[in-house]
Amino acid sequence: AAVTLEVKSTPAGVLLRADEAQHSCWFGAWLAQNPAATNLGLMALERATSVAEALSLAPAVGIPHQNVVIGDEQGHIGWTIYGRIPEDTGPTRARGGAPWTTVADHPRIVDPPLGRIWTANARVASDDHQLRLIGGDVAALGAQYDLGARAGQIRDDLLALQGNITPADMLRIQLDDRAVFLARWRTLLLGLLDEQALHDHPRRAQLRRLIEGWNARASVDSVGYRLVRAYHERTRQAVWDMLLAGLGLEAEQGAAPPAQFEGPLWQLVTAQPLHLLAKSYPGWPQFLRAQVDATIAELLASCPELAHCTWGAHNLVQIRHPLSRVLPWLASFLDMPTLELPGDHDMPRVQDGVIFSASERFAVSPGHEEQGYLHLPGGQSGHPLSPYYRAGFMQWARGEPLPFLPGPAEHTLILSPN
Structure with missing residues (x-):
């Protein structure tokens, strides 16, 4: 039967909760509902040729906010957030009307003294103003960032690397399951x-x-x-x-x-x-x-x-096809194998049961693509009977490197005009 959901909205946003005894109301507003927050500005990244150019795009890129780490052939590295950020840092920031950040004040880090940048869903910026821009009125409470334990372990692993760093070094970091945090x-x-x-x-x-x-x-x-x-x-x-x-x-x-x-x-x-x-x-x-x-x-x-x-x-990984929940007798064809895996949430080898895991692992050094690797927890084919449906899953689970570059062509698809 149809169910009616009553939604009350005001200029302050959608009413989430009302506490009559405390004479308090909580309202919610979502930045994505602001038309100016969404655009195709990300496509300009295809033409950027330097860290400076890529970072300058950030304030105008209208996507859900993402950490972005950039490197260029001159040896520069940088971090920023792709996604529009209002300059208003108060509770009304998601309602629109405030100007957006610009190149001058959009959060960024360029060529840090340590020569390393890491994110791991944790706080990257340390400047108070940048933190307020990112976190708004909850910046002091952590702004919903992940705990910094995984980021700190990645940082220490990166700083321990000396000499010429290779993709194999990156894979060793991504598979680090040492229990430093606990x-x-x-x-x-x-x-x-x-x-x-x-x-x-x-x-x-x-x-x-x-x-x-x-x-x-x-x-x-x-x-x-x-x-x-x-x-x-x-x-x-x-x-x-x-x-x-x-x-x-x-x-x-x-x-x-x-x-x-x-x-x-x-x-x-x-x-x-x-x-x-x-x-x-x-x-x-x-x-x-x-x-x-x-x-x-x-x-x-x-x-x-x-x-x-x-x-x-x-710590079981269970990657299930949406249909196997309603058609359980097809689970053996649709789902990836259920495996016990090492790793946890607060370490570089991120694997927190069915909740959170590495959606991909890869590293490639430009000009040395043959040394690169790519891990994905499943293949490119969407057909359960295809040999490519589960291709790469076991290598992802075991942490075994798979080549970044494609191998010899095994099949060819020809599209002919009618």
Whole structure:
């Protein structure tokens, strides 16, 4: 049956929520609804011959905002955002009417002193004005950028490269699954699970032994990585919910804390201020150990034993055809194989289960195209029975380089006029 959706709009935007008790309303406006925000200006990039030319196009390119990194034959490198940005940095910026940024003030970085540029969905600019242009009134809260852990690991990997850098060096970085981000959480856990905390708690003792022996990687066979990661996720959510409860705010069902909460979270679990702890706990150690027990219970709900809780069993890639959801008996023909994969969200080898993964990997050095590689999680053909439907998927999953250049032609399609 037809369902009527009532939408209320005002000059301030679409009404999203009204709180009569607080006499407050929340309105939403979308920049894409402004006709001037969309155009074909991106096509001018085809004629750009230098970093300076490519960056100068950015303010007038009307596409959804994208990080862009450019290099040219003179050795210059630069970063900017392609997509129109209003100069208004307040809550009304998406409603239109404000002028757009120009070449003079559009966010950009050119030839940084380190000689490296990295993005990884994280904040790139450090200039306060540029951050306000990008993030508007939520710039101080992280502007919905991803946490910088993956970007930081990529940065360190790039800075470690010396001499002539090749595409093979880039692939090694893209396949880096070292658990740099969670290392401090492992140290925190080992400190919490001291002799007193382990007394009469065999499950805690087993968890401690398993995380002591981790291989410091998000590998498919790593039990320690999964345990530390699960504890981090559980503690992050518990602290977030505790803070909301203390403020008298109701947590949204299924809503995870924002990515930038990691910084305040680490301050809380290390400084352990008592005035921010729920009254039901005598101290932060008791709260944090309670999260250990909750983590163990959650893991045992999906694993028969903690020792069998490998990261690969949790980190499955499932690339499914839209039709296989309604025609499950065709799934074996339509879907890519379900595999356990290494990697995680906050590291260069980005692979966060079914949520987030590398849509492609490639590197090519102009003039040395034969050294380049290209990874895609599937082939060029849309026909499930074609040998090219799944071509390249297993190499993408295993991190095995595939040539960037095409091989010999195997088939030819001739279009003849009638």
